[in-house]
Amino acid sequence: MSLIIKMDAIKTEEHLKKAIPYIMNEKKTGGLCFSNSGITAEQILDTFFLTKQLHPTFGKREGYHFKFSFSKDETIEPEQALTFIKEWTEEYLADNYDYALSVHKDREHMHMHLVFNSVGRDGKKYRYERGDWEKVIRPLTNRLAEKYHTGPLKEKNPVLDYSTDYDKKNGNLTGREQVEEDIDNCILQSKSYGDFKRKMVSEYHYALREGMSKEHGVYLAFTPPGRAKAIRSYRLSEGYMPVDIDRRIAEKGNGKSIQKAKEKEKSSSKMDWAMSRNYQFIPYDEMSEYQKAMVRNVLDAKRLYQRTGTPLYLHEQSIHIIRKMKKETGKCGIYIKRKEVRSVQRELEKVMKQRRNKKL
Secondary structure, X not given: OOEEEEEEEEOOHXXXXXXXXXXXXXXXXXXOEEEOOOOOHHHHHHHHHHHHHHOOOXXXXXXXXXXXXXXXXXXXXXXXXXXXXXXXXXXXXXXXXXXXXXXXOOXXXXXXXXXXXXXXXXXXXXXXXXXXXXXXXXHHHHHHHHHOOOOOEOOOOOOOEOOXXXXXXXXXXXXXXXXXXXXXXXXXXXXXXXXXXXXXHHOOOOEEEEEEEOOOEEEEEEEOOOEOOOEEHHHOXXXXXXXXXXXXXXXXXXXXXXXXXXXXXXXHOOOOOOOOOOEOOOOHHHOXXXXXXXXXXXXXXXXXXXXXXXXXXXXXXXXXXXXXXXXXXXXXXXXXXXXXXXXXXXHHHHHHHHHHHHHO
């Protein structure tokens, strides 16, 4: 059992305006939040900016965001976690800064958030000085961890490299180039995408994680041996995303495998939600009960796909469901392609118009 603290600077007013409502979100906190600056997110933000007006300062810091994460096997209760973070904040900031804190219970590992103002109520700016971790943060955290019977603060492993700079040269190659070279070699030795992942872990000693990004889709996070920070596949050169790796492995086979991989890539390149410019829309109330049920299932799958925090296998399952239902609903006539038979389209529009006139 252990506790991790991550410290981030809030550099813009827009970021600060989003950070407070985020940590106070009742769906995540269940009401387990506290502030010395107000009750609602709006009141707290007003207090933050009023303090800044009373004590104008210069710089690129609007606030600070500390995140406290317990390990998954931690047994502390959420109410105790709130008391833990309140005591920590009161001792660390001594009520000299406007702050808001909360406990989030929406993930497997419980975690706490603390956001505080960059300028104090006495006009002094917050500064993190060298040595504060060893002199203040570590002793304070471990003392409270012992009081609440949780694991101590997790320290960095001195053997590992915690830097995120993959462009720094290590010998003849940068860290990024070394990762790409290992991936290239592993692709040559792999029979499938699943085999590739197994070999990267067992033979190349990488830590591997799959994730989903709204902007980039499914990606892989590669953590090389000897490093603590991962690099995501969309930050590598072109051709290292999961779909590219799968295609490159398939291209080692015969011509049929190449064609199949290209067709698979083409079909999965873009999700068409059936209401593009190539389709004729039919109102929901004019569909059959079967068609309505299919549409509702498609929309449910779409919401599941777009929701944050959904496991990767559920994203893939929702894509499969949507494609299957699109195929079935297409056969049932929920939408027709405009490019097919123009006469059928005109006849359908005529019938729809007559039905609407009768209802009026």
